[in-house]
Amino acid sequence: MMEKLKQFIAKLSKRERLILYATGLVLLLGAMDRIVYQPVLNLFEELDQEIGVQENQLRKNLRFLAIREAVQSRYAAIAGHAIASGGDEEEIGGLLNEIEVSARNSGLSLVNMKPKPVAATESGKLYPVEVEVETTMAQLIKFVYGLYRSRFILGVKKLQLTPQGGGSDRIKGYLLINKTAIG
Numbered sequence: 589m590m591e592k593l594k595q596f597i598a599k600l601s602k603r604e605r606l607i608l609y610a611t612g613l614v615l616l617l618g619a620m621d622r623i624v625y626q627p628v629l630n631l632f633e634e635l636d637q638e639i640g641v642q643e644n645q646l647r648k649n650l651r652f653l654a655i656r657e658a659v660q661s662r663y664a665a666i667a668g669h670a671i672a673s674g675g676d677e678e679e680i681g682g683l684l685n686e687i688e689v690s691a692r693n694s695g696l697s698l699v700n701m702k703p704k705p706v707a708a709t710e711s712g713k714l715y716p717v718e719v720e721v722e723t724t725m726a727q728l729i730k731f732v733y734g735l736y737r738s739r740f741i742l743g744v745k746k747l748q749l750t751p752q753g754g755g756s757d758r759i760k761g762y763l764l765i766n767k768t769a770i771g
Contacts, residue, residue, distance in 0.1 A: 696723035
């Protein structure tokens with residue numbers, strides 16, 4: 589077989605041999621591209637993409653680490669007040685007391701406070717209280733601000749206001765106030 593190939597090449601002119609060698613070289617380079625170069629290039633592209641994903645994850649983790657100290661110090665400051673320390677009755681009593689203190693500080697009149705059943709959540713318990721008030725808008729704003737500034741995690745989930753009429757600036761308000769306790 590090799591002998592026949594050598595005889596065939598020997599019969600070719602110098603120009604034809606040059607064209608045959610050039611064609612063989614081009615075919616060899618094409619085969620090398622498909623067999624060696626492209627798989628290596630694809631591997632490098634995949635690795636570059638994986639490195640990009642890992643770099644993004646690392647940046648995100650570094651941001652979390654940067655704020656970790658601040659979060660831990662804020663958590664330590666409220667942990668004693670956010671974690672349920674006693675029974676449900678004690679927690680509701682503390683919530684009612686906090687509402688009364690905030691009402692007294694803002695100067696509004698509490699008409700009625702009615703604790704609702706305790707609700708369990710994924711992270712702890714929710715202690716809701718319905719509150720009815722008679723007040724002015726300025727006192728109500730001061731009251732709600734006092735609730736949000738409380739040492740407990742309190743939130744006003746519902747607020748309904750009704751004017752008392754007769755040209756008075758007083759309003760009747762209904763609030764649903766929730767205390768969140770972790771654990």
